[in-house]
Amino acid sequence: MSALRLGTRRSALARTQSTWVAERLRALGHDVELVEVTTDGDRDRTTPLASLGGTGVFVSALREALAAGEVDLAVHSLKDLPTAADPRVEVAAVPVREDVRDALVARDGLTLGQLPAGATVGTGSPRRRAQLAALGLGLQLTELRGNVDTRLRAVSEGRLDAVVLAAAGLRRLGRAAEVTELLDPLQVLPAPGQGALAVEVRRGTEDVRAAVATLEDAEARACVTAERALLGELEAGCSAPVGALAEVVEGVDGPELSLRAVVAAPDGSADLRRSLTGDPAAAAELGRRLARLLLEDGAAELMPTSTDRLLTERAQ
Incomplete structure (x- = not known):
């Protein structure tokens, strides 16, 4: 096989994630070349992502680039993938998952509970905004876009008291030491797929698919499948105030898949939390079942009904 061309965005985090995948493929004997691809979200860093079309x-x-044959594989933060499938490509591997939690980076080493009422906290995520508001801490939640460095500088330069980002991105960039608190999922459930990577290939390229499939982690795949099935069944999209977390746990008769989810009003005035357990081999059905339970209990009334009211999730 000739060198595998791995498409990557040019941001530091995207290149770090792509390099992580490339190194593992090289260790298996493959020649891998990184190819930079610029997206509309990279060109425009000021317009709210919802106006640009969401995390898509x-x-x-x-x-x-993948469909056109310009690259052979691409690495995404899995939570950024639209729930609707693209028939031209497929996720050939979900590698082992990083820390799923959200992370607080605050001035003076403060934790969430130590921030004073009125403290300014930056996040571009409606999911984080809603769940943080629901805690009733009196925080002033501020819209924030930009790469990891840009957002962290907002704290170090004193423009914000704190920011909330994905712990996985900070770990991958070697900046976990800057985290002042890892937020317990009991307080703030992560985005569906958070902490996981998706390695996509073009359909029909069986040699590339076989090479990439060696990176697959079955437990990570089951967990994100359940979380994304829930999101798809809710028809919420990745910019809605929805959090979900699946975990493989030991049940009475062996491993079970435990799935928790929250649907919140954008202003945090109300939320709905439910959970179910099921067979890891039927992860997608578990996600759909929990979504239907949430809808039966009133989730649709909490979610925004127009995309122009959404601030899109971006945790990189």
Whole structure:
């Protein structure tokens, strides 16, 4: 096989994630070349992502390059993938998952509970905004876009008291020491797929698919499958105030898949939390079952009904 061309965005985090995948493929004997692909989300760092088309703007250019044969595989933050499938490509591997939690980076080493009422906390995520508001701490939640460095500088330069980002991204960038608190999922459930990577290949390229499939982690795949099935059944999209976390746990008769989810009003005035357990081999059905339970209990009334009211998730 000739060198594998791995498409990546140019951001530091995207390149770090792509390099992580490339190194593991090289260790298996494959020659891998990184190919930079610029997305609309990279070109425009000021317009709210919902106006640009949601987190899909970070995915579409990579998929176009993949479908056109310009690259052989692409690495995404899995939570950025639209729930609707693209028939031209497939996720050939979900590697072992990083820390799923959200992370607080605050001035003076403060934790969430130590921030004073009125403290300014930056996040571009409606999911984080809603769940943080629901805690009733009196925080001033501020819209924030940009790469990891940009957001962390907002704290170090004194423009914000704190920011909330994905712990996985900070760990991958070697900046976990800057975290002042890892938020317990009991307080703030992560985005569906958070902490996981998706390695996509073009359909029909069986040699590339076989090479990439060696990176697959079955437990990570089951967990994110359940979480994304829930999101798809809710028809919420990755920019809605929905959190979900699946974990493989030991049940009475062996491993079980435990799935928790929250649907919140955007302003945090109300939320709905439910959970179910099921067979890891039927992860997608478990996600759909929990989504239907949430809808039966009133989740649709909490979610925004128009995309122009959404601030899109971006945790990189």
